[in-house]
Amino acid sequence: AQHGAAEPIPAPMRDLVWGKLNFLHTTDTHGWHAGHLQESQYSADWGDYVSFAAQMRKKADDAGVDLLLVDTGDRVEGNGLYDASSPKGQYYYDIYREQDVDIICTGNHELYIASTADGEHKHTVPNFKGKYIASNLDYIIPETGERIPMARRYRKFNTKNQGVEVVAFGFLFDFTGNANNTVVKPAREVIREKWFQEAIREKTDVFVVIGHVGVQMQEFKDIFTEIRRLNWLTPILFFGGHVHVRDATAYDSRSFAMASGRYFETIGWMSVDGPVKKIEQVSSEADAAAFKFHRRYIDNNLLGLYHHSGLNASTFHTEHGKNVTAIIAKARKELDLDYTFGCAPKNYWMSRSPYPGPDSIYTLLEEEVIPDIAVNHKRKDVPRLVIVNTGAIRFDIFKGAFTRDSTYITSPFLSVLNHIPDVPYHAAKKVIKLLNNAGKIMADAHMGNEFMAIPEQLSIKESIIYDAPANPFSGEGAQKPMGQHGHKEPSLIEGYTTRDDIGDDGDDAIHSRVNFYVVPNCIQTELAFPEAEDPETVDLVFFDFIQPWVLMALKFSGEVYTDKDVSLYVEGTFTELLAGWIKENWPAKC
Numbered sequence: 001a002q003h004g005a006a007e008p009i010p011a012p013m014r015d016l017v018w019g020k021l022n023f024l025h026t027t028d029t030h031g032w033h034a035g036h037l038q039e040s041q042y043s044a045d046w047g048d049y050v051s052f053a054a055q056m057r058k059k060a061d062d063a064g065v066d067l068l069l070v071d072t073g074d075r076v077e078g079n080g081l082y083d084a085s086s087p088k089g090q091y092y093y094d095i096y097r098e099q100d101v102d103i104i105c106t107g108n109h110e111l112y113i114a115s116t117a118d119g120e121h122k123h124t125v126p127n128f129k130g131k132y133i134a135s136n137l138d139y140i141i142p143e144t145g146e147r148i149p150m151a152r153r154y155r156k157f158n159t160k161n162q163g164v165e166v167v168a169f170g171f172l173f174d175f176t177g178n179a180n181n182t183v184v185k186p187a188r189e190v191i192r193e194k195w196f197q198e199a200i201r202e203k204t205d206v207f208v209v210i211g212h213v214g215v216q217m218q219e220f221k222d223i224f225t226e227i228r229r230l231n232w233l234t235p236i237l238f239f240g241g242h243v244h245v246r247d248a249t250a251y252d253s254r255s256f257a258m259a260s261g262r263y264f265e266t267i268g269w270m271s272v273d274g275p276v277k278k279i280e281q282v283s284s285e286a287d288a289a290a291f292k293f294h295r296r297y298i299d300n301n302l303l304g305l306y307h308h309s310g311l312n313a314s315t316f317h318t319e320h321g322k323n324v325t326a327i328i329a330k331a332r333k334e335l336d337l338d339y340t341f342g343c344a345p346k347n348y349w350m351s352r353s354p355y356p357g358p359d360s361i362y363t364l365l366e367e368e369v370i371p372d373i374a375v376n377h378k379r380k381d382v383p384r385l386v387i388v389n390t391g392a393i394r395f396d397i398f399k400g401a402f403t404r405d406s407t408y409i410t411s412p413f414l415s416v417l418n419h420i421p422d423v424p425y426h427a428a429k430k431v432i433k434l435l436n437n438a439g440k441i442m443a444d445a446h447m448g449n450e451f452m453a454i455p456e457q458l459s460i461k462e463s464i465i466y467d468a469p470a471n472p473f474s475g476e477g478a479q480k481p482m483g484q485h486g487h488k489e490p491s492l493i494e495g496y497t498t499r500d501d502i503g504d505d506g507d508d509a510i511h512s513r514v515n516f517y518v519v520p521n522c523i524q525t526e527l528a529f530p531e532a533e534d535p536e537t538v539d540l541v542f543f544d545f546i547q548p549w550v551l552m553a554l555k556f557s558g559e560v561y562t563d564k565d566v567s568l569y570v571e572g573t574f575t576e577l578l579a580g581w582i583k584e585n586w587p588a589k590c
């Protein structure tokens, strides 16, 4: 862990279940490779993960089984370690590559900005040569305009210890927000392509489909159906992401799918046991029931990593892992990520507390931040509606130092405030309602409103509010306390208490439960409104990211505008404006 990171706290633990084939999975790490410095339960860093993987590979070798590492994209955007350098990612590529990942693919965040996709093609694809898979993604070479596969379409290989044959694919969901130097092909079309049809006719022991795709999303279901059509008994394993949740499901009795959260809070574990090799393989569905699948969501917590590897603080860390931790520390220092803009007076939550409310980060924005930053001095007296999408905020603010790192953690995007001047108020006032409530109408116009909100809400549609704190030690397989604290039951800290299609025993550490309040897709602030009556016209101000939705909503309200009618409202990215606001408004010292 990084120097100064929150000390890990012991929790009651569920053990890992090993099989013949075992996997460690990361997804949506979004630059959090230094770990969560302010949260004890997720404070291990990428160097610790390098040590963990090496120790677990050794365990696998000793037992004669196999361990593979998987990463399903969105490694970038969301943390100072990636975003604070200029150009972005200057330190990240060399840190990330230190992990020996066996199967890796692209997420949508690698593609929003052309230079990010260039960086992916220039650095990460060659860093993981032969292991990087791009089943439905092409890249356009800037110099020639030639369109080529981002990386190989699939990978066939044998595992180290048992020689298990694996055919692996790497998909991205049907993403349309990419810059124009990549082409994402819809999964449902790719599965008809000749190369895919040939690949699924390879006689293999197991298919592994990794993807930046939620495990409940149609893309995975389509891929599963097509592989299964020709391979009735072969196990098919899916590793997904994008939705930022811990999740697992089975599409049938010989398949299994898991997604491993977000922000390097979670290291996913999947194992398969049973007749994994063709030679031992089964000829009927009844025999195929012998396959056993397990999943575990490992908190990225050093004490947990010690526990699962059977090691301790003096035996766990490899030289390689320690070096990676040191490289991260050096990068953080050079980027001055601990520079403090101000001191947050309390915690502000995205989903843990209701919006509107005193502890909601969106209420803080709506009532305090936006009125101060959404000001164009030439038009400051013109009434305006300022609309901000909630997905633009990526993480909670914790009481205490708000650092350069926090600015990117809260708001990594290059979002700016644009505007359309003098929009008739009768139309402008309908926009927020359409963005928040007219999901069906907008979806019919191929503008899914849910893409303006936080990704978690793609999966969690209703608030989850617990009546009272859960009984920590009740439930299936009540747990033994971790490590060095003997028989004393440690008190629980808040964290994941996952319920997926497999059950509620997926998390390795037992936490106390956390409420999840659903928030709207967008929030709105009214500024400079006359007191007596409604204005005739207003300036409509909004993040550039939601411009297509805003234009569509205006059209539905009877006012047609195009991109040509939109111009910048305030100089500076939202990230910079927020940092400036904090410097002005929160005390300098904590």
Ligand SMILES: O=c1ccn([C@@H]2O[C@H](COP(=O)(O)O)[C@@H](O)[C@H]2O)c(=O)[nH]1
Pocket: 028, 074, 108, 109, 112, 242, 243, 244, 389, 390, 391, 392, 393, 413, 414, 415, 450, 451, 452, 453, 454, 455, 545
């Ligand atoms: O410029 C941007 C880019 C993205 N967003 C928000 O992020 C989600 C996508 O997040 P994932 O991590 O890929 O799941 C998108 O739906 C937007 O809500 C943004 O606000 N601005």
